[in-house]
Amino acid sequence: MANVQNVKDELENILSKKEYTVYTDQETNFFTALWEKIKAWIVEFLERLFPSMEKTSMLAGPILAIVITVMLILIAIALVYFVRKQKRRQIHQSKKPLQSMKEIDWSFQMHLSEANKQEELNRLTPATRHMFLAILLYFHGKQWVEARIWKTNWEYYEELKKVNRQSANQFHHIARFFDEVTYGEREVQIDEYQEFRIKVMEALGESVE
Secondary structure, eight states: HHHHHHHHHHHHHHHHHHHHHHHHHHHHHHHHHHHHHHHHHHHHHHHOTTTSSOHOOOTSSSHHHHHHHHHHHHHHHHHHHHHHHHHHHHHHHOOSSSHHHHHHHHHHHHHHHHHHHHHHTOOHHHHHHHHHHHHHHHHTTTTTTTTOOTTHHHHHHHHHHOOOOHEEEEEEEEHHHHHHTTOOOOOOOHHHHHHHHHHHHHGGGGGGG
């Protein structure tokens, strides 16, 4: 017990020393100054946004607290959106859609036929895959891209931009849905699939008429 009391006394002695209290005061002053700068920036922003409002009313505790809360919520929403967007982009840039030589050996018409069979069986995930491979191999047949197992959708998109920007934009939307279904484990709804199918058929154009 004596040792415990000695440790306690020593700790109290350290905390009461001038060096420690000065350091604590400096740290407190830093955060206080930072908070005051943040409040001043917010007030200045509100003055620009609402010129008719008086500065004293802006400084009122409840109003300032509400404004800060709203701004923090908006920042949080923006961060969540940014993170999700970056994650989708990473998926889009890193995954390779072709998994075997058999998929390359098939013509785009064969993939369309298989997509129709899978759709009739209500197997929309494999149907989505075959629809996507159909458009990819269609562009390969037109020599707009060079289909290879090691390539990603981002690389195909960059190749398409060099020869046909409109088709590149169509491919970008088609590939994004394909990635979400294939790598994001998204359950495909019939209306989503139908919309996806329409986009693929539009990109194929006269080749399927």
